[in-house]
Amino acid sequence: MAKKKPKPLPLPNPVNSNPSHDAEHTIYVAGTGGGKTSAVKHIGLVPKASQVVFFDPYRNYAGSKFQGQMCHGTESRLAFVKALILARKRGESFKLAYVPKEGATADELEFYSSVVWSVGNGRASKLHVVIEELASCVETSGKLKGRAGELLRGGRQYGLVVHTVFQRGQEVPKTVTEQSSVWWVGAVNSLSDASWLADKRGLDVNVIAGLKSAKVNKKRIGKPIAEYLLVRDGIGNVEHRAFNCASGTKLTLNYR
Structure with missing residues (x-):
């Protein structure tokens, strides 16, 4: 007998639309060992x-x-809903993680996104929404549907700032890349990945291809130093720097 899917939770819509919020959605893209999670x-x-x-x-x-504050995590959907609603009501700084029992799947991402969407409030403190392994949860490079897509298209006006983490830009929906104004770019796995990024943000493909990953530098100089480009809106608004993935220390390229 087929297992019945759980009924969707009766969640509310976000409140207090506030279009004055700046566009801050952020992408972190790099190959394995490139320092994506450390950058977050x-x-x-x-x-x-x-x-x-x-x-x-x-x-x-x-x-x-x-960043000095304990991140509490839960695999329970009910506990996650209760914890997030309570934390938002308190209005103080918090760090909360949903650890999906089924792993990085479309269903788990949609549940998470639906809950986060429901606590959006354009007049409350901003809520930073970090999504790891996005590419594993989606099956299209076209439009991102459901609440996950809604977070990116409409989240800004409700104080939701989405940070998406993945390895290859070609594998994620265009909704993610088109709605994200800030891109953190680390070392990628191939020239085709570098070319895609260069084309999307008007960057020098040779600079991207020349970025050294934390994995490479750990072998080369014994330190997990990741090089990166930080790209914001505006022509030429690009920082080329490095940081230590273990300590978080920011460095200039003179570390070489």
């Missing part, structure tokens, strides 16, 4: 004293400190 933790695009909720299939955040 250390670069500062997620402010230290902010409210943050993670989609955390590989437990990169749950049970450890994020």
